[in-house]
Amino acid sequence: MADGLAVSVSRALAEASPMAERLFGTLAEKTADTVGVTRASYGEGEQFAHDLLAATARSLDLDIATDWAGNLYMTLPGRDRSRPALMTGSHLDSVPRGGNYDGAAGVIAAVTAVAALRRAGLRPSQDITVMATRAEESGSWFKGRHGGHLGARMALGLLWPDELETAIRIDTGRSLAWHIAAAGFDPKKATEGPPRLARERIGAWIELHIEQGPVLLTEGYPVGIVTAIRGILAAREVKVLGAYAHAGATPESYRQDAALAAVDFIAGMDRHAEAVRARGGDLTFTVGKINTDAALHSMTKVAGEVRFSMDIRSRDQAALDGIPPVAARLAAEVEARRRARIELGGFAPTPAAAMDAGLRRLLAQGAIELGIRAKELPCGASHDTVDFASVGVPAAMIFVRNANGSHNPDEAMEFADFAEGTRLLAMLLARLSSGD
Amino acid sequence: MADGLAVSVSRALAEASPMAERLFGTLAEKTADTVGVTRASYGEGEQFAHDLLAATARSLDLDIATDWAGNLYMTLPGRDRSRPALMTGSHLDSVPRGGNYDGAAGVIAAVTAVAALRRAGLRPSQDITVMATRAEESGSWFKGRHGGHLGARMALGLLWPDELETAIRIDTGRSLAWHIAAAGFDPKKATEGPPRLARERIGAWIELHIEQGPVLLTEGYPVGIVTAIRGILAAREVKVLGAYAHAGATPESYRQDAALAAVDFIAGMDRHAEAVRARGGDLTFTVGKINTDAALHSMTKVAGEVRFSMDIRSRDQAALDGIPPVAARLAAEVEARRRARIELGGFAPTPAAAMDAGLRRLLAQGAIELGIRAKELPCGASHDTVDFASVGVPAAMIFVRNANGSHNPDEAMEFADFAEGTRLLAMLLARLSSGD
Numbered sequence: 001m002a003d004g005l006a007v008s009v010s011r012a013l014a015e016a017s018p019m020a021e022r023l024f025g026t027l028a029e030k031t032a033d034t035v036g037v038t039r040a041s042y043g044e045g046e047q048f049a050h051d052l053l054a055a056t057a058r059s060l061d062l063d064i065a066t067d068w069a070g071n072l073y074m075t076l077p078g079r080d081r082s083r084p085a086l087m088t089g090s091h092l093d094s095v096p097r098g099g100n101y102d103g104a105a106g107v108i109a110a111v112t113a114v115a116a117l118r119r120a121g122l123r124p125s126q127d128i129t130v131m132a133t134r135a136e137e138s139g140s141w142f143k144g145r146h147g148g149h150l151g152a153r154m155a156l157g158l159l160w161p162d163e164l165e166t167a168i169r170i171d172t173g174r175s176l177a178w179h180i181a182a183a184g185f186d187p188k189k190a191t192e193g194p195p196r197l198a199r200e201r202i203g204a205w206i207e208l209h210i211e212q213g214p215v216l217l218t219e220g221y222p223v224g225i226v227t228a229i230r231g232i233l234a235a236r237e238v239k240v241l242g243a244y245a246h247a248g249a250t251p252e253s254y255r256q257d258a259a260l261a262a263v264d265f266i267a268g269m270d271r272h273a274e275a276v277r278a279r280g281g282d283l284t285f286t287v288g289k290i291n292t293d294a295a296l297h298s299m300t301k302v303a304g305e306v307r308f309s310m311d312i313r314s315r316d317q318a319a320l321d322g323i324p325p326v327a328a329r330l331a332a333e334v335e336a337r338r339r340a341r342i343e344l345g346g347f348a349p350t351p352a353a354a355m356d357a358g359l360r361r362l363l364a365q366g367a368i369e370l371g372i373r374a375k376e377l378p379c380g381a382s383h384d385t386v387d388f389a390s391v392g393v394p395a396a397m398i399f400v401r402n403a404n405g406s407h408n409p410d411e412a413m414e415f416a417d418f419a420e421g422t423r424l425l426a427m428l429l430a431r432l433s434s435g436d
Numbered sequence: 437m438a439d440g441l442a443v444s445v446s447r448a449l450a451e452a453s454p455m456a457e458r459l460f461g462t463l464a465e466k467t468a469d470t471v472g473v474t475r476a477s478y479g480e481g482e483q484f485a486h487d488l489l490a491a492t493a494r495s496l497d498l499d500i501a502t503d504w505a506g507n508l509y510m511t512l513p514g515r516d517r518s519r520p521a522l523m524t525g526s527h528l529d530s531v532p533r534g535g536n537y538d539g540a541a542g543v544i545a546a547v548t549a550v551a552a553l554r555r556a557g558l559r560p561s562q563d564i565t566v567m568a569t570r571a572e573e574s575g576s577w578f579k580g581r582h583g584g585h586l587g588a589r590m591a592l593g594l595l596w597p598d599e600l601e602t603a604i605r606i607d608t609g610r611s612l613a614w615h616i617a618a619a620g621f622d623p624k625k626a627t628e629g630p631p632r633l634a635r636e637r638i639g640a641w642i643e644l645h646i647e648q649g650p651v652l653l654t655e656g657y658p659v660g661i662v663t664a665i666r667g668i669l670a671a672r673e674v675k676v677l678g679a680y681a682h683a684g685a686t687p688e689s690y691r692q693d694a695a696l697a698a699v700d701f702i703a704g705m706d707r708h709a710e711a712v713r714a715r716g717g718d719l720t721f722t723v724g725k726i727n728t729d730a731a732l733h734s735m736t737k738v739a740g741e742v743r744f745s746m747d748i749r750s751r752d753q754a755a756l757d758g759i760p761p762v763a764a765r766l767a768a769e770v771e772a773r774r775r776a777r778i779e780l781g782g783f784a785p786t787p788a789a790a791m792d793a794g795l796r797r798l799l800a801q802g803a804i805e806l807g808i809r810a811k812e813l814p815c816g817a818s819h820d821t822v823d824f825a826s827v828g829v830p831a832a833m834i835f836v837r838n839a840n841g842s843h844n845p846d847e848a849m850e851f852a853d854f855a856e857g858t859r860l861l862a863m864l865l866a867r868l869s870s871g872d
Contacts (some may be wrong), residue, residue, distance in 0.1 A: 139736075213685030228683050236735060246720035246841050248666055248816025249649030252713065259723040259744075260706055261794040266699045277688065286683035287695040289733045290726055290742065297725045299672060299745040300575075305724065309735040311683040311828075380684025381736075405682050 004370070005434070009426050017419060019056070020112045024415075026052060028100045036097040036409025039137035040171070041142065041150065042070070042179035043375040049092035053107055053132055060115050061131070061390065067196040068189035069154035069180060072132040073173055076114045076124060078433065083126035084203035087393075088113070088425065091136030091151065091384060098137075099411025101210045105400060105418060107132045109208040114425035115435075124433030126203060131155075133384050135176075140407075142176065144168040148350070150176060152384035156391055157195025159430050164191060203393045204359060205388035206428060210402035210413050212381050217401050221375040222417040223424055224399030225363045228315035229379045229386050230282070231352030233250050235310040235322050235344055240265070242340035244296060244304035253354055259292065259303035261338035266290075266308065268330040273312070275318055282378065283319050305429035315378045317352045353386045356394035359428070363396060364425045381406075441556065441870065442805070445862050448552035453855060455492070456548045462488060462852075464536045472845025475530040476607070476765035477571035477578065477586065478506070478615035485528035489543055489568055496551050498566070503632040504625035505590035505616060508568040512550045512560060513613075513654050514869065518739055519562035520639035522868055524549070524861065526822060527572030527587065528545045533574075534846025537646045541836060541854060543568045545644040549862035553869075560869030562639060567591075569820050572613075576843075578612065580604040584786070586612060588820035592827055593631025600627060640795060641824035641831045642864060644857050646838035646849050648817050653837050657811040660835030660854040661799045664751035664824050665815045666718070667788030671746040671781055676701070678776035680732060680740035695728065697774035702726075702744065704766040709748075718814065719755050722747040750834055751814045752789040792830035795864070799832060802863045808856050817842075832862055 003223040004406035030052075031037040031045035037407050039045030050072050054064055059072035075085070090106025110130040117124065134151030135141070141149070146160075146167035153159050160166075164187050167176040211217075216224050242258030266287055275287035290308035297303060324347055331342040362377070367374035381398055389395040400421040404410035466475040466488075467481035475481030486508050490500055493510035501509040511521070526542025539739035546566040553560065570587030571577070578586070582596075589595050596602075600623050603612040613623035647653075652660050679692035702723055709721035726744035733739060750756050760783055767778040796812070803810035815833055824825040834856040840846035 130796075148438050196578075212682045212686065214681075214690050215685075215687065232684065234735060243843075244646045246817060246843075247724060247819070248668065248720065248749045249647065249651075249841070250720075250816070251649070251651065252720065254650055254654070257722070259726055260702070262726075263699050263702045263706070264636065265722075266696070267703050269697055270699070284684065284686075284688065284691075286736075286738055287699075288683060288735045288737045288739055289728050290695055290698075290739070291730075292727060299670060299724045299747050300722075301724045302722055303724055303726070311735050313684045380686070381682060382684070398716070405680075405685070407682075 008120040014121035016112045016115045020108050023108045026083035033097045037094050037100050038096050038252040039094040041093045041138050042183050046093040068186040070134045070183050070185040071151045071155050074130040076128045078124045078126035085127035085129045086199050086203050087129045089131035090207050090208045091133045092281050093137045101411050102406040103411045106208040109422040112422050116426050142167040143170050149384050152387045154190045157198045159191050199391045202393045205393045205404045207385045208398040208425050212406040213401040221373050222401050222420045223374040225374050225376050226355050226379045226397035227376050229353045230313035230315045231320050232350040233312040233347040235347050237307050239343040240306040242304050245302040247300045255302050256339040257302050258340050260308040261334050261340035264307040272326050281319050282314045284313045315352050350382050353389035355396050413428045443763050444556040448555035452548045452551045453866045456544050457497040459544045469533045472533040473536050474532050476621050477529045477574050482529040504622040506570045506619050506621040507587045507591050510566040512564045514560045514562035520637050521563035521565045522639050523565045524642045525567035526643050531573050531575045531576040531843045537847045537849045538842040542644040545858040548858050552862050578603040579606050585820050588823045590626045591633045595627050635827045638829045641829045643821045644861050647835040648842040656810050658837050658856045659810040661810050661812050662791050662815045662833035663812050665789040666749035666751045667756050668786040669748040671783050673743050675779040676742040678740050681738040683736045691738050691788040692775040693738050694742040694776050697770050697776035698742040700770045708762050717755050719752045720749045751788050786818050789825035791832050795832035
């Protein structure tokens with residue numbers, strides 16, 4: 001990329017900054033809840049955000065389209081429209097009473113970058129399409145059997161056969177199909193026929209997102225370049241079934257202690273995760289919920305039942321594939337020792353996704369050229385990017401430093417950091433689309 | 437004891453059996469709740485039971501008295517009334533929707549035994565007093581700061597200075613003092629002046645009680661002879677404070693995982709208890725309750741807070757005295773490793789109480805002479821007997837086989853087993869009071 005272009009893109013970005021700030025401000029104001037923001041998947045707040053971004057894109061003279069699932073596409077046309085498009089974007093929904101940046105930052109960055117490229121006079125070699133997905137936060141809004149990331153997965157043709165009916169929104173009790181129709185789209189067409197996005201029509205997918213952990217903040221980097229997105233094995237509710245018994249009058253040899261069985265099992269899983277990490281592997285193990293039964297438990301009774309959740313992540317799919325047999329063997333050992341039953345209840349898998357090596361290299365080089373301090377790190381949360389990667393699209397993610405995590409009203413992204421991330425995104429798009 | 441006396445006492449007991457059965461039936465019927473029975477400490481059901489037993493004792497021509505706390509004394513006068521009395525009994529209250537036998541069995545057995553001794557023509561060398569205590573189940577009925585076993589502790593002068601006001605009945609919100617007055621007694625006098633029961637006026641205390649564990653049932657003994665009552669260290673709510681964080685985006689080295697800290701701590705305490713038992717010591721360790729915070733926990737968040745209870749028992753006071761330093765050391769280790777804070781919150785102690793060696797020997801010999809299969813075993817639950825032992829009264833307990841534990845509507849004591857326990861009690865009283 002010519003230095004002249006870098007300078008003019010940077011200048012154009014500076015000029016586009018007020019638009020980005022205004023978009024964040026309008027979203028925060030118009031989708032405010034008692035605390036934080038609420039933009040339900042296929043709900044009012046999400047719709048407001050889609051309308052706002054579409055109007056902005058229209059004012060920038062981008063081509064506007066939606067698909068039958070309600071995903072929004074905003075395209076800067078390329079010189080050769082037959083070439084696979086560069087795609088970039090994120091989602092516009094939020095968790096209930098969440099923060100303003102998780103998702104929206106990626107869409108606003110993408111629209112801002114494309115506006116700057118156009119303002120800088122770039123005529124890209126191929127289409128650059130900003131995509132605002134629907135229902136990425138479906139894990140917080142839909143119960144029942146579903147695979148999450150509903151909008152992106154519909155666009156990519158990845159929805160399970162009955163998922164339109166088995167995904168039920170928690171607050172309304174209505175199905176995904178009902179909500180798509182109520183939002184003015186067509187659930188039938190969203191899943192029938194060829195997918196809206198064919199893998200071979202996408203040259204690359206790049207998503208900018210706030211970091212949801214503390215690494216960039218703690219280590220002093222405004223921007224991160226994601227190496228891989230961790231896959232997940234989720235066990236929503238492991239049940240340990242023992243027998244309630246008097247704490248003083250029941251000898252150890254008669255006990256079926258569900259609490260100590262759960263402790264043994266969790267400690268064993270934690271030891272396994274530590275061993276994998278000690279070998280240089282990547283494996284996180286989280287028990288976010290653990291509970292005895294409030295209706296039956298007592299300080300003076302051996303616990304008859306304990307339920308807990310497990311969330312296990314790795315950027316290495318093989319490490320995840322090793323978990324179910326380890327858990328089964330450990331459960332059997334604990335069952336024998338504690339005379340309790342352990343029902344694992346199965347693991348819901350989300351595959352790990354490596355980021356494209358070429359895109360990662362371009363981002364790392366671009367950061368050096370632009371003088372942006374950027375750290376390579378894995379991504380522990382799942383994103384729409386996983387779905388693009390899963391069908392073979394070269395994919396990348398840019399993280400922006402953020403305090404207080406995400407999925408809460410206290411997300412705190414500095415606009416200056418957002419601007420650096422957007423600059424890195426714009427330069428990558430410019431570089432990828434400046435050839436012929 | 438002469439064989440003739442044993443025969444006539446056994447015959448007299450058989451004749452007194454219908455009275456005992458009738459008392460159990462009346463109590464079950466008149467204090468029935470939706471399920472099980474409810475005889476609140478200083479409540480209606482307890483009062484009914486006291487009135488019923490007093491009327492029965494009156495019909496047996498026993499001397500009747502109450503103290504200022506409402507404990508009931510039913511005395512068969514001895515030849516020498518200046519000698520320390522033999523005392524036997526238990527409590528008449530129950531937990532909410534509990535069983536009919538926990539407590540009441542000991543009072544009915546004592547009245548039945550005394551009735552049989554009188555019927556057999558025994559004129560005891562000293563007074564034999566049946567005591568029906570108040571509020572033994574105060575752990576289930578009273579919240580706030582109190583030491584439990586309120587009735588017996590008042591009679592023995594063991595109440596803490598402000599306990600009359602700090603013990604608050606859960607269902608009424610009224611103080612212990614208020615409830616004593618409402619039941620027609622005098623809370624001031626219950627705690628001022630010399631105690632109603634002076635240690636030197638009691639020759640022995642014997643309590644018959646259903647077993648609350650499964651040992652006699654499983655091993656096929658109708659009756660048990662208690663070796664010691666386990667002391668208790670109770671930690672009602674240990675708090676483990678970490679920090680909520682994203683399960684995928686937070687590297688291990690940044691986590692303050694309250695769940696894994698709790699698991700490490702509990703596993704460490706369990707290992708300590710196992711080590712004590714492996715050395716032949718007696719130590720039970722029970723975590724009856726463990727909970728993350730339902731308002732804040734999530735499968736995909738590192739747990740920021742876990743609360744759990746600990747109930748630790750031993751018949752060996754030294755083993756209990758060793759627990760607080762072990763727990764403090766372990767907590768400090770886990771805090772350092774997991775970067776979480778552990779607030780133990782202090783241990784409420786109930787001392788261990790060895791049963792009197794002489795009384796145990798007499799019971800064991802008596803069981804052999806009477807042909808009753810009896811097993812020696814420790815008692816894991818606390819009872820009024822602990823308080824008598826704590827002031828130095830020679831104390832003993834007889835267990836009666838019982839299915840399904842206690843403190844629930846499914847207590848299941850066979851009347852035949854109760855009759856064997858009562859026979860052993862009557863023989864002990866006869867032997868102790870037949871000298872001069």
